[in-house]
Amino acid sequence: MTRRWKVLLCGYYGMGNLGDELLAAATIQLLKNCGLEEREIAMLSGEPKKSAERHRVYPIDRWSRRDVVRALRHSETLLLGGGGIFQDSSSFRSPWYYWTVVRLAKLCGCKTWAVGQSIGPLSRRINRLLAQDAFRSCEIVSVRDLHSQTFLNGHCLLSDDLALALPFRNESRRSEYFLVNFRRHDGELEYEAARAYARSSFAGKLKTVGVAMDKNDLQLMREIQERGVCGVDELIYPDAEQLSKLFSGAAGAFGMRLHFGVLSLKAEVPCTLIPYDSKVSDFAERWGGTLWNGGEVLFPRPWQKQAGLEAACAAIQSDFALCFERAMRL
Structure with missing residues (x-):
């Protein structure tokens, strides 16, 4: 049929x-x-x-x-x-x-x-x-x-994560702000991370932009701000079309969501990831990113394995083609 x-x-x-x-x-x-x-x-x-x-x-x-x-x-x-x-x-x-x-x-x-x-x-x-x-x-x-x-x-x-294979227009712009992202987890980790960022030596030196990757992120970060845990100068829930411009203009990033890290890597933005889940830890280790250890939030170092991104994208396409061929086999 x-x-x-x-x-x-x-x-x-x-x-x-x-x-x-x-x-x-x-x-x-x-x-x-x-x-x-x-x-x-x-x-x-x-x-x-x-x-x-x-x-x-x-x-x-x-x-x-x-x-x-x-x-x-x-x-x-x-x-x-x-x-x-x-x-x-x-x-x-x-x-x-x-x-x-x-x-x-x-x-x-x-x-x-x-x-x-x-x-x-x-x-x-x-x-x-x-x-x-x-x-x-x-x-x-x-x-x-x-x-x-x-x-x-x-x-x-x-x-690797499939989103790494997406084309990304990395716009050359002056770094104007620092991106943060918090998601709901256990009611403690997200607030501890927000407090740690607020105490960091650089939090007040750059404009802080909160990036909601989900409707729940938006609600949480509003709560964090309203409770005085961590100040955010601007809070946005972006469309996909805004992502290249948003991440290309960032000096650094600190967040929880895996794809917040993926976008930071694609835009070559130094990023510290909050390891709420093993997939986030694995991603940071795979690409030489910084993981927050629960202490002081330091300004993130550049991704150590950025040079491997092009080869990884080719591998994703090859792996996907292999899966496709196997699935479509009669």
């Missing part, structure tokens, strides 16, 4: 998270590099209309089981397209949702594959079992950190 789409993308898309939108854009571009056209790609999304406008692929309402099942019946493959979707720190339901979609795919005769994954944290045994079962169902899996590779007992490909 001929199916309408080659790939149905599944991730945390259309949910207001800038990092996941970067992953969506990167995955679609990598699929196109493998020879697919936009009309051969569909996407599960929390905001189908916005996803259609932003990514130019066919949108499916991720909350409509009928629409999801119909899409799986009309797609050759289901692609878990990057990100930390199997985790239960922010939502107990997340592993159940993605496991259910994978099981439905199997019932619909739709092959499953996964790229650029981070697995965990998974505090509940049942959620670890769901993740293991879902990834065992995949034709091939690539992960972006060593913790995830260990979780899968090495039965996967270790690659």
Whole structure:
């Protein structure tokens, strides 16, 4: 039976998270590099209309089981397209949702594959079992950190974050400000980090710009500011189109989100990352970035392995092409 789409993308898309939108854009571009056209790609999304406008692929309402099942019946493959979707720190339901979609795919005769994954944290045994079962169902899996590779007992490909492969216009501009990013974690780490930044020797010497990568980041950083924990001169929740200009004008960065670090690396902005999760620690170590150890916040040093970025982008494309070939094999 001929199916309408080659790939149905599944991730945390259309949910207001800038990092996941970067992953969506990167995955679609990598699929196109493998020879697919936009009309051969569909996407599960929390905001189908916005996803259609932003990514130019066919949108499916991720909350409509009928629409999801119909899409799986009309797609050759289901692609878990990057990100930390199997985790239960922010939502107990997340592993159940993605496991259910994978099981439905199997019932619909739709092959499953996964790229650029981070697995965990998974505090509940049942959620670890769901993740293991879902990834065992995949034709091939690539992960972006060593913790995830260990979780899968090495039965996967270790690659880099897909967003690194996105083109980035690094504008040559005078460094005018310092970027900060805090996300909700355990109610302590994010506030400790904000206090440490406020006490740093350089915090008042440059304009501080708070960058919200998610709607929850925006709310948190407003709380941090209103409680007098850490002053922010400007707080923004940027569109993807603003990112090149925003990061290119920064003198340095201090933040929690993985893709805050990815963007800093792409823009060659010295960055200190706050290791709330192993994927963040792995990324900083992989690229020679600075990790905050809970003490004084020092001005970050430049990325030590910046020169390897071009080769890493080529490797991401090669790894993705390998996964694509395996998934599409009859």
